[in-house]
Amino acid sequence: MAKRIIVIGSGAAGMTAASAARKQSADAEITLFTEDEHIAYSPCAIPYVIEGKIPDFESIVMHTPQFYKEKRNIEVRTMTKVTSLDVDKKTLTTSDGQAHTFDSIVLATGGTVFMPPVEGVKLKGVLPVRSISDGKAIRSMMADTRSAVIAGAGVIGLEMALALKHAGKQVTVVEMFPQVIPRIMDKDMADLLQEHIASLGVEFVMSAPITAIKGKERVEAVVAGGKEYPCQMVIMATGVRANLELPNMIGLDVGALGAVRVSATLQPYRKGRLVKDVYLAGDVIQCESALAPGPTMSQLGSSAVRQGDVAGTNAAGGYATYPGVASAWVSHLGDVQAAGTGLSKGLAEYYGIRTVEGIGKGLTKARYYPGGKKIVVKVLADAATHRLIGAQIVSGEDATGRINWLTAAMLKGVSAEEFGNAFENAYCPPTSMVKDVVNVAVEDLLTKL
Ligand SMILES: Cc1cc2nc3c(=O)[nH]c(=O)nc-3n(C[C@H](O)[C@H](O)[C@H](O)COP(=O)(O)OP(=O)(O)OC[C@H]3O[C@@H](n4cnc5c(N)ncnc54)[C@H](O)[C@@H]3O)c2cc1C
Structure with missing residues (x-):
C-alpha cells in the first residue's frame, strides 16, 4: 500500500517537504494542510510589495494548489487548520471536522510574530508582518496613514521602515536595544547601517522599549522611552516565536530557545526519546549551530527550504540529515x-x-x-x-x-x-x-x- 504522508504548513518548509517527499517516493499519497489562504510564496517579498517595487501580492505567489495537484500529485487543502493530532495513533482532525490517518507526518507550522503584552496592542492599526494577509492588511491601511512606527529594528523592521518611507510615509523605528539588528550584528557595523537608513529620512528612537500604544479605536501614538510618537500605524517587527500549538498538544520536547528540539534527521523528542515517523522543519525548530557548541534559531527562508528537503525525504522513507547552520x-x-x-x-x-x-x-x-x-x-x-x-x-x-x-x-x-x-x-x-x-x-x- 502506498505510504500516506501528511504535511502541515504551506510556508517554505512545508511546501519543500511535500515536494521532497514526492521526489523520494513516486507513489506516496501526499496531503498538505494549511490554515493559510495562500501557499508557496516568500514572506521575504512582502516589504517590496508594500514599497510598490512588486506590483501586487499575487505576483509573489509561485504556485497554486492546482499546480501541486497536476504537476506533483500533491493534494493541498488551504484554509484547513489541523485542530487535533495524535502521533501514536497516527490520526488528526481538521477544522472542517474530518479525520485523517497517516504513516508519517511533517510539522512545518512556522512561527508567529511576538506581540509585546503592552496596553493598546489590540488597537486597529497595530499590525504584525508575517503573511500575505498581514501584508494586505498593512497595504489597506496605508491610504490613511501619514506616520508609522516600526517596533523593532531587526532586519524585517528595517526593511519595512524603508518600504513605508519609499511609499511616502513618515517613519519612526523604535528599538529597545541601543543598536539596529541587535542579535546578529555588532554595534560598529550596525551603526553604519543605521546612519545610512537615517540619511534616507527614517527616524530612530533607540534604547526605548515600547510601554504603551495609545488610541481610542485606531492607534494614535506609541509611548516609548517616556515619550509619545504620534502615528496611525504600528508595524510589529518584534521577533518571531515558534508556533508550538501542535508540538505542545503532542508533548514534544521544547529546547532552551523556545522551539522544538530535533535530531539531525529532524525528528523530535518526547521526554528525551526520539518520536518515530514525525519530522519537523522551518521556524518551529531549533537546530545546531555550526560555529558554536549549542542550539540556534535560524529563522530564515533559506534554512526552512533546506530543512523541508530533509524532513520530506525522511518522511517518505529516505535518509537525510541536516547539519549545523551558519545562518547566512x-x-x-x-x-x-x-x-x-x-x-x-x-x-x-x-x-x-x-x-x-x-x-x-x-x-x-x-x-x-x-x-x-x-x-x-x-x-x-x-x-x-x-x-x-x-x-x-x-x-x-x-x-x-x-x-x-x-x-x-x-x-x-x-x-x-x-x-x-x-x-x-x-x-x-x-x-x-x-x-x-x-x-x-x-x-x-x-x-x-
Ligand atoms: C517580512 C519578512 C521578510 C523576510 N525576509 C527574509 C529574507 O530575506 N531571507 C530569508 O532567508 N528569510 C526571510 N524571512 C524569514 C522567512 O520568511 C521564514 O523563516 C520562513 O518563511 C519560515 O518558513 P516556515 O515554513 O517555517 O513557516 P511559515 O512561513 O510561518 O509557515 C507556517 C505554515 O504553517 C501553517 N500552520 C500553522 N499551524 C497550522 C495548523 N494547526 N494547521 C494548518 N496549518 C498550520 C501556517 O498556515 C503556515 O502556512 C522573512 C520573513 C518575513 C516575515
Missing part, C-alpha cells in the same frame, strides 16, 4: 546591502567564546574603475582556535557572493591562517579590488591573533 543572511536596505554569517560578537559571548576581529574597508571595484561602492567587511575568529566563526558586511553592492564565500569557509572549519594562505578569489577591475576587501579584513585579523 543578507538584506538590501536603501542603497546599501547588509549581510552576516555565523556568530556576532554578542552571540559568541553568549556561547562563551572569546573573539578577535579584523576589519577591511575599501571599494567593490578596483580603485580606478568607475562606480565602485564603499564596502566594510568584518571577520571574527575564535581567539583560542583561530577558527573563523563570524563575518558581517555593509556594502553598496555585491554582499551576497562575499558572505557566501566566507560562509563556505566557516562551515568547513577554516582558520584565519588557512583562509589567508590558501583561499583564492576571482578578480577583474569591475568586480573587486585585486585584493578583495574580504582578504583585507582577514589580513587585519591575522595581525591581531
Whole structure:
C-alpha cells in the first residue's frame, strides 16, 4: 500500500517537504494542510510589495494548489487548520471536522510574530508582518496613514521602515536595544547601517522599549522611552516565536530557545526519546549551530527550504540529515546591502567564546574603475582556535557572493591562517579590488591573533 504522508504548513518548509517527499517516493499519497489562504510564496517579498517595487501580492505567489495537484500529485487543502493530532495513533482532525490517518507526518507550522503584552496592542492599526494577509492588511491601511512606527529594528523592521518611507510615509523605528539588528550584528557595523537608513529620512528612537500604544479605536501614538510618537500605524517587527500549538498538544520536547528540539534527521523528542515517523522543519525548530557548541534559531527562508528537503525525504522513507547552520543572511536596505554569517560578537559571548576581529574597508571595484561602492567587511575568529566563526558586511553592492564565500569557509572549519594562505578569489577591475576587501579584513585579523 502506498505510504500516506501528511504535511502541515504551506510556508517554505512545508511546501519543500511535500515536494521532497514526492521526489523520494513516486507513489506516496501526499496531503498538505494549511490554515493559510495562500501557499508557496516568500514572506521575504512582502516589504517590496508594500514599497510598490512588486506590483501586487499575487505576483509573489509561485504556485497554486492546482499546480501541486497536476504537476506533483500533491493534494493541498488551504484554509484547513489541523485542530487535533495524535502521533501514536497516527490520526488528526481538521477544522472542517474530518479525520485523517497517516504513516508519517511533517510539522512545518512556522512561527508567529511576538506581540509585546503592552496596553493598546489590540488597537486597529497595530499590525504584525508575517503573511500575505498581514501584508494586505498593512497595504489597506496605508491610504490613511501619514506616520508609522516600526517596533523593532531587526532586519524585517528595517526593511519595512524603508518600504513605508519609499511609499511616502513618515517613519519612526523604535528599538529597545541601543543598536539596529541587535542579535546578529555588532554595534560598529550596525551603526553604519543605521546612519545610512537615517540619511534616507527614517527616524530612530533607540534604547526605548515600547510601554504603551495609545488610541481610542485606531492607534494614535506609541509611548516609548517616556515619550509619545504620534502615528496611525504600528508595524510589529518584534521577533518571531515558534508556533508550538501542535508540538505542545503532542508533548514534544521544547529546547532552551523556545522551539522544538530535533535530531539531525529532524525528528523530535518526547521526554528525551526520539518520536518515530514525525519530522519537523522551518521556524518551529531549533537546530545546531555550526560555529558554536549549542542550539540556534535560524529563522530564515533559506534554512526552512533546506530543512523541508530533509524532513520530506525522511518522511517518505529516505535518509537525510541536516547539519549545523551558519545562518547566512543578507538584506538590501536603501542603497546599501547588509549581510552576516555565523556568530556576532554578542552571540559568541553568549556561547562563551572569546573573539578577535579584523576589519577591511575599501571599494567593490578596483580603485580606478568607475562606480565602485564603499564596502566594510568584518571577520571574527575564535581567539583560542583561530577558527573563523563570524563575518558581517555593509556594502553598496555585491554582499551576497562575499558572505557566501566566507560562509563556505566557516562551515568547513577554516582558520584565519588557512583562509589567508590558501583561499583564492576571482578578480577583474569591475568586480573587486585585486585584493578583495574580504582578504583585507582577514589580513587585519591575522595581525591581531
Ligand atoms: C517580512 C519578512 C521578510 C523576510 N525576509 C527574509 C529574507 O530575506 N531571507 C530569508 O532567508 N528569510 C526571510 N524571512 C524569514 C522567512 O520568511 C521564514 O523563516 C520562513 O518563511 C519560515 O518558513 P516556515 O515554513 O517555517 O513557516 P511559515 O512561513 O510561518 O509557515 C507556517 C505554515 O504553517 C501553517 N500552520 C500553522 N499551524 C497550522 C495548523 N494547526 N494547521 C494548518 N496549518 C498550520 C501556517 O498556515 C503556515 O502556512 C522573512 C520573513 C518575513 C516575515
